[in-house]
Amino acid sequence: MSNQAFLSGGELPFCKGCGHTGIAQNTEKALQKMGMNPLDVIMVTDIGCHGIVDKNFLTHTFHGLHGRSVALASGLSAALNNPDKKVIVFVGDGGATIGINHIISAAHLGFNLTVVVHNNMLFGMTGGQPSEFTPQGFKTPTLPDGSHKNSFDICSVISSIEGTYVRRVTGIGDFSDALAETFAVKGFSLVEVMEMCPSYGVKSNPGMKLKTVVEASGLQTEVFADTDGRVFQPNKKEQTASLLNPKYEVTAKFSHNLSNKVKIMMAGSAGEGVQGAADMLAQAGMTAGLNVTKKGSYPVTVGVGFSAAEVILSPEEILYNGLYIPDVLIITSQDGLDYSKPAAKKMTTGTIFIDASLEAPETGAKVIKVPFREKVGARNSALASIFYYTKKYQSFEFEALKSVFATSKLSAKIDINIFLDL
Amino acid sequence: MIDNNTTKKVFVDASRLITEACVQAGADVFIGYPITPANLLYSYAVARYPEMMAAPDEITTLQWMSGFAAAGKIPVTATSFPGYALMIESIGMAHMMELPMVIILVQRLGPATGTATCGAQGDINVIHGSLSGGYQLPTLCASNYDDCWTLAGKAVHLAAELRSPVVLLTSKEMIMTLRSYDWSQLPNIEKIKLNNETKASVYKPYAPQANLVPEYLPYTQNKHQVRITASTHNQAGILQNLAPEALENSARLQEKMLKNLDTFTYYDYDKQEGAETLLLSMDVSSQATREAAEELRKQGKKVSVLIAKTLFPIPQVYLEIAEKYKKVVVVEENFDGQYRKLLFGYAGRKGVSGINGIGKMISPNEIMEGVNNE
Numbered sequence: 001m002s003n004q005a006f007l008s009g010g011e012l013p014f015c016k017g018c019g020h021t022g023i024a025q026n027t028e029k030a031l032q033k034m035g036m037n038p039l040d041v042i043m044v045t046d047i048g049c050h051g052i053v054d055k056n057f058l059t060h061t062f063h064g065l066h067g068r069s070v071a072l073a074s075g076l077s078a079a080l081n082n083p084d085k086k087v088i089v090f091v092g093d094g095g096a097t098i099g100i101n102h103i104i105s106a107a108h109l110g111f112n113l114t115v116v117v118h119n120n121m122l123f124g125m126t127g128g129q130p131s132e133f134t135p136q137g138f139k140t141p142t143l144p145d146g147s148h149k150n151s152f153d154i155c156s157v158i159s160s161i162e163g164t165y166v167r168r169v170t171g172i173g174d175f176s177d178a179l180a181e182t183f184a185v186k187g188f189s190l191v192e193v194m195e196m197c198p199s200y201g202v203k204s205n206p207g208m209k210l211k212t213v214v215e216a217s218g219l220q221t222e223v224f225a226d227t228d229g230r231v232f233q234p235n236k237k238e239q240t241a242s243l244l245n246p247k248y249e250v251t252a253k254f255s256h257n258l259s260n261k262v263k264i265m266m267a268g269s270a271g272e273g274v275q276g277a278a279d280m281l282a283q284a285g286m287t288a289g290l291n292v293t294k295k296g297s298y299p300v301t302v303g304v305g306f307s308a309a310e311v312i313l314s315p316e317e318i319l320y321n322g323l324y325i326p327d328v329l330i331i332t333s334q335d336g337l338d339y340s341k342p343a344a345k346k347m348t349t350g351t352i353f354i355d356a357s358l359e360a361p362e363t364g365a366k367v368i369k370v371p372f373r374e375k376v377g378a379r380n381s382a383l384a385s386i387f388y389y390t391k392k393y394q395s396f397e398f399e400a401l402k403s404v405f406a407t408s409k410l411s412a413k414i415d416i417n418i419f420l421d422l
Numbered sequence: 423m424i425d426n427n428t429t430k431k432v433f434v435d436a437s438r439l440i441t442e443a444c445v446q447a448g449a450d451v452f453i454g455y456p457i458t459p460a461n462l463l464y465s466y467a468v469a470r471y472p473e474m475m476a477a478p479d480e481i482t483t484l485q486w487m488s489g490f491a492a493a494g495k496i497p498v499t500a501t502s503f504p505g506y507a508l509m510i511e512s513i514g515m516a517h518m519m520e521l522p523m524v525i526i527l528v529q530r531l532g533p534a535t536g537t538a539t540c541g542a543q544g545d546i547n548v549i550h551g552s553l554s555g556g557y558q559l560p561t562l563c564a565s566n567y568d569d570c571w572t573l574a575g576k577a578v579h580l581a582a583e584l585r586s587p588v589v590l591l592t593s594k595e596m597i598m599t600l601r602s603y604d605w606s607q608l609p610n611i612e613k614i615k616l617n618n619e620t621k622a623s624v625y626k627p628y629a630p631q632a633n634l635v636p637e638y639l640p641y642t643q644n645k646h647q648v649r650i651t652a653s654t655h656n657q658a659g660i661l662q663n664l665a666p667e668a669l670e671n672s673a674r675l676q677e678k679m680l681k682n683l684d685t686f687t688y689y690d691y692d693k694q695e696g697a698e699t700l701l702l703s704m705d706v707s708s709q710a711t712r713e714a715a716e717e718l719r720k721q722g723k724k725v726s727v728l729i730a731k732t733l734f735p736i737p738q739v740y741l742e743i744a745e746k747y748k749k750v751v752v753v754e755e756n757f758d759g760q761y762r763k764l765l766f767g768y769a770g771r772k773g774v775s776g777i778n779g780i781g782k783m784i785s786p787n788e789i790m791e792g793v794n795n796e
């Protein structure tokens with residue numbers, strides 16, 4: 001027990017008789033019982049009547065958006081990662097409605113914090129509209145006939161998540177022990193305080209007693225789950241290696257024959273090695289001292305449909321990394337053909353290498369049919385095509401490609417000779 | 423000509439450079455929710471950031487980031503329009519709270535979910551209008567790999583220096599394309615540390631210093647009370663309705679950006695004597711624009727090039743430069759020229775035109791045709 005003040009002593013900013021007053025006062029009392037230092041406590045408050053109390057607290061305060069306070073507190077708690085600090089979230093039943101996902105996820109991940117749900121069964125600040133927590137028969141200014149559904153039972157929902165501490169109390173009189181027990185939990189805890197909004201709740205339901213509503217709606221005031229100690233463990237690394245690893249450096253040891261850039265489009269099917277082959281072609285170009293770019297194109301489902309790549313090989317620095325109109329188009333499957341028809345149509349010069357099984361597209365380019373699929377199988381057709389291209393076009397020394405292939409993982413699985421006699 | 427003995431050429435994508443630069447600059451944590459085409463940034467983050475958090479959605483992402491920022495950490499995230507749209511309310515919160523963080527927005531083709539695997543430059547207006555009330559998020563935009571390195575580092579520094587969310591705007595083809603790149607000349611990036619002390623005896627979280635940025639104290643310390651809020655507030659961080667001190671504080675949020683804008687105004691101005699045409703571009707379209715200018719000059723046509731790298735707040739110097747040209751051609755990959763309209767208004771100006779498009783990168787040929795047909 002300490003007698004340090006947690007509230008500034010001024011008047012609380014609520015209507016007369018508002019249940020929020022009792023929660024603020026009991027929170028102070030609970031923190032005093034725990035002997036907390038006010039500046040080791042961070043009060044995170046939501047938007048709603050309950051949230052404007054932050055100015056009265058002598059703790060650190062953190063006041064954000066409607067419904068997001070639990071997520072804000074979660075980030076803070078994870079960052080503090082300190083059992084000596086207490087993060088307390090004040091949220092209304094309105095905020096708990098719009099932000100229920102944050103409460104579920106905070107409970108699931110076990111962030112070290114306490115959520116205090118101020119359940120006055122309606123939206124106070126905006127004029128008494130119903131929330132998901134409005135119980136059956138309860139009237140509000142915008143629901144004059146009363147709610148037709150049962151209230152949402154947040155305690156049942158959250159206590160179904162392993163490793164949480166969850167309880168419901170009726171916010172009348174001194175309930176500071178219940179709050180202190182909840183605050184003392186290491187890990188995620190939630191306490192739902194049932195209370196009334198005199199301005200809208202009492203006015204719309206004259207004579208109705210808080211205890212009666214709670215009982216009638218079947219909401220138990222008890223401890224639903226009492227796990228302590230399952231605390232979120234941050235995913236931290238003492239030391240991580242630079243991403244600028246020299247192993248990515250490519251030394252130019254072969255020669256090339258290009259005086260102008262060559263723009264190559266490769267179009268095939270997903271799962272047939274188009275991206276890997278394009279990477280290999282570009283890397284081979286680099287080992288021959290060329291500048292290169294490689295850009296991939298594929299539908300969102302990477303495992304099916306077309307897969308296309310654009311490679312530029314250039315003796316000069318490459319600025320624009322698109323092709324506009326390709327100089328060389330390599331088509332290894334029907335998907336690839338369908339994808340690249342517009343590009344083929346635009347070509348008035350250049351060459352198209354197309355699998356022998358496919359029909360030549362409309363184009364002004366020279367078309368050469370090659371039996372890639374028949375000779376090496378569909379899966380290796382894209383690889384075969386870059387060997388074929390390199391041999392045929394001589395943009396750079398053939399050895400460059402062979403050497404890049406030899407150092408790749410594929411070389412252990414595929415015999416290079418299948419590509420050499422196409 | 424670059425000396426072959428000192429060059430170190432690698433085959434890399436720019437996501438790698440951006441990630442490394444952010445970490446070297448002092449970013450502490452990456453908080454992310456997956457989305458194409460920002461996923462490479464996410465994957466690299468797993469390997470490189472000191473701390474990594476997989477958030478359950480983008481609203482949570484921004485809220486967690488704000489929590490981390492209030493505890494003295496600099497968080498980074500990467501997303502694309504659908505995620506950014508969810509973040510907007512929270513970005514406004516972090517801006518009002520004055521919390522340091524970097525949001526990397528990787529543009530893809532909209533509207534809506536659009537085509538995730540196609541690049542675009544269609545989110546310029548969204549960033550410009552992210553904050554209610556005419557305020558601006560400092561927004562940097564890389565035009566090539568060198569910039570990806572430098573500006574990613576600067577974005578982290580700026581977030582800390584301005585106490586603000588900073589947007590690093592990029593697009594699919596800028597950060598997912600693999601390129602041969604000489605990384606031997608990358609400038610060193612200094613690690614920034616957030617302040618966690620105050621000279622004041624009574625700390626006021628929103629009392630401005632000379633540069634209009636308030637001193638920053640995290641919740642980790644227990645010497646001074648810290649009040650952080652996104653509601654209109656006075657210097658002590660206490661909610662006020664329309665008190666003059668509070669409105670002054672809100673106005674300061676924009677004044678602090680403008681006051682410090684000189685420290686983060688980045689652009690390339692490639693001026694050709696006698697040119698009457700200015701090509702203006704940003705992000706991945708810069709490369710096509712530079713190439714078009716080279717070609718046009720080879721054809722004997724005189725053109726200057728302005729590449730905007732600080733998009734917001736808009737540096738006055740862009741307008742001063744544009745003023746000098748009879749013709750200004752703004753190149754951007756969106757439907758109707760968002761940046762052009764921000765610079766010149768809907769009324770436009772005689773001689774100002776745009777080269778725009780959706781669904782594919784704008785090519786140097788299109789730019790040249792545009793200039794030649796003028």
Ligand SMILES: Cc1ncc(C[n+]2csc(CCOP(=O)(O)OP(=O)(O)O)c2C)c(N)n1
Nearest residue numbers: 047048049050066092093094095123124125
């Ligand atoms: C995103 C968003 N939607 C709506 C609002 C408007 N709003 C402010 S407070 C509030 C409800 C408050 O009700 P509750 O959370 O139960 O708190 P109480 O006022 O009863 O304490 C709403 C909907 C808002 N601020 N932000």
Ligand code: SF4
Nearest residue numbers: 015018049124197198
């Ligand atoms: S409106 Fe209702 S909830 Fe808000 S302060 Fe008044 S009594 Fe409390």
